[in-house]
Amino acid sequence: xxxxxxIIPCLDVDAGRVVKGVQFVDIRDAGxxxxxxxxxxxEGADELTFLDITASSDQRDTMVHVVEKVAGEVFIPLTVGxxxxxxxxxxxxxxxxxxxxxxxxAAVFNPEFVKQAAARFGSQCIVVAIDAKQVSKAGELxxxxxxxxxxxxxxxxxxxxxxxRMNQYGAxxxxxxxxxxxxxxxxxxxxxxxxxxxAVDVPVIASGGVGNLQHLADGVIEGKADxxxxxxxxxxxxxxxxxxxxxxxxxxIEVRL
Amino acid sequence: MTSVAIIDYxxxxxxxxxxxxxxxxxxxxxxxxxxREQILSAERVVFPGVGxxxxxxSELQKTGLDEVVIRAAADRPVLGVCLGMxxxxxxxxxxxxxxxxxxxxxxxxHFSKDMHEAGSGDRLKIPHMGWNQVxxxxxxPMWKDIPANSRFYFVHSYYTAPDNAEDVAATTPYGIEFxxxxxxDNIFAVQFHPEKSQHAGLQLLxxxxxxxxxx
Numbered sequence: 109x110x111x112x113x114x115i116i117p118c119l120d121v122d123a124g125r126v127v128k129g130v131q132f133v134d135i136r137d138a139g140x141x142x143x144x145x146x147x148x149x150x151e152g153a154d155e156l157t158f159l160d161i162t163a164s165s166d167q168r169d170t171m172v173h174v175v176e177k178v179a180g181e182v183f184i185p186l187t188v189g190x191x192x193x194x195x196x197x198x199x200x201x202x203x204x205x206x207x208x209x210x211x212x213x214a215a216v217f218n219p220e221f222v223k224q225a226a227a228r229f230g231s232q233c234i235v236v237a238i239d240a241k242q243v244s245k246a247g248e249l250x251x252x253x254x255x256x257x258x259x260x261x262x263x264x265x266x267x268x269x270x271x272x273r274m275n276q277y278g279a280x281x282x283x284x285x286x287x288x289x290x291x292x293x294x295x296x297x298x299x300x301x302x303x304x305x306x307a308v309d310v311p312v313i314a315s316g317g318v319g320n321l322q323h324l325a326d327g328v329i330e331g332k333a334d335x336x337x338x339x340x341x342x343x344x345x346x347x348x349x350x351x352x353x354x355x356x357x358x359x360x361i362e363v364r365l
Numbered sequence: 366m367t368s369v370a371i372i373d374y375x376x377x378x379x380x381x382x383x384x385x386x387x388x389x390x391x392x393x394x395x396x397x398x399x400x401r402e403q404i405l406s407a408e409r410v411v412f413p414g415v416g417x418x419x420x421x422x423s424e425l426q427k428t429g430l431d432e433v434v435i436r437a438a439a440d441r442p443v444l445g446v447c448l449g450m451x452x453x454x455x456x457x458x459x460x461x462x463x464x465x466x467x468x469x470x471x472x473x474x475h476f477s478k479d480m481h482e483a484g485s486g487d488r489l490k491i492p493h494m495g496w497n498q499v500x501x502x503x504x505x506p507m508w509k510d511i512p513a514n515s516r517f518y519f520v521h522s523y524y525t526a527p528d529n530a531e532d533v534a535a536t537t538p539y540g541i542e543f544x545x546x547x548x549x550d551n552i553f554a555v556q557f558h559p560e561k562s563q564h565a566g567l568q569l570l571x572x573x574x575x576x577x578x579x580x
Binding site for chain 1: 376377380381388416478481484487488489490492494496518519520522538539560561562567
């Protein structure tokens with residue numbers, strides 16, 4: 109009995125459409141984020157994360173409308189990440205109905221931004237997203253660094269130290285993505301997840317690499333994650349959120365059923 | 366006639382709670398307001414809040430809305446949410462000690478950084494974030510059609526510790542059994558976010574818009 113571990117479906121949204129959701133079989137408009145959000149809500153998702161991958165700034169308003177629509181009918185926490193660079197971006201998303209914003213690149217280039225954002229809006233709505241890659245070689249003590257630009261640009265910043273610093277600066281939560289695992293379907297980087305989760309006081313969301321339901325349970329049990337995030341296993345209707353929760357419950361994990 | 370007024374004193378985003386109340390309120394009018402006349406003409410009042418308690422109290426004092434909360438709490442159904450619950454106590458240890466409204470006797474405390482999960486022994490994270498169980502201590506009209514021990518969505522690092530046991534309407538386990546709901550007469554205040562707690566949360570808000578303030 110106690111706090112449930114969370115399952116968070118992630119929707120990658122480009123110009124108002126969910127881009128990984130094209131193979132959805134049983135809903136009419138396959139890529140409509142509002143319909144997909146509604147479906148995940150019904151299946152028992154604990155939260156939803158929207159990642160705005162729109163490159164051009166003139167399309168950003170589209171995301172605001174998506175959030176407004178979803179927030180009007182889905183009553184669970186909503187996080188929006190992607191393109192959050194200044195205080196005005198945060199205010200706009202919160203006013204549209206988001207509960208939290210994910211800050212990624214902007215935190216790396218200007219760590220003070222996280223402090224400002226937490227002081228202004230409260231830590232509860234500031235999620236710092238960390239993209240990490242293993243840089244140690246086989247046989248060495250494991251080490252991970254922060255990468256930007258979708259995992260292409262190294263920054264030389266140690267991932268564990270960075271997570272601790274973001275914790276101190278007022279992040280209320282860490283969204284941790286393994287760039288080595290992202291898209292591989294090989295499961296989370298459990299060593300990375302565990303190392304970060306044990307190093308910070310705030311909850312850690314594991315992300316990157318989920319290919320089956322056991323991976324989600326492993327993220328909690330071995331990775332010590334407080335929440336697990338996945339995109340494609342839910343989008344392609346391979347598994348429902350309900351099935352994922354059942355598997356976690358079968359593994360002895362506290363979930364909201 | 367305004368049915369429910371949500372007090373807007375500049376602390377955070379009231380969109381979610383307004384939307385959720387609109388969703389359950391049928392024909393009753395929901396307003397978000399910082400106008401004392403408008404708030405005090407409403408049949409029911411919601412006192413929300415996120416962020417830091419010192420900012421919350423200083424905004425309330427600056428706007429004079431602290432008095433409005435106290436007046437509303439004297440004679441009509443009031444729902445406190447999150448920081449709006451904590452502000453009802455005497456004081457909070459947040460921001461090196463902050464005086465609050467004193468409608469309930471007691472303090473607001475920070476979770477200990479050294480709490481561990483019973484089974485796994487894992488360290489418990491702060492903020493307490495996510496879906497946890499709410500265990501009612503007695504029957505109350507606000508619990509109508511909500512199964513006992515339902516999960517609600519929480520996000521907070523401080524919790525209320527009322528002096529009087531009879532003010533505790535529900536508890537939640539997180540390292541300790543903390544008070545997650547306080548209630549007295551026409552006041553009902555919750556630490557979790559009903560507007561983000563799906564079915565159980567919407568049911569609670571629906572119960573509030575139908576509540577006559579008697580317990």
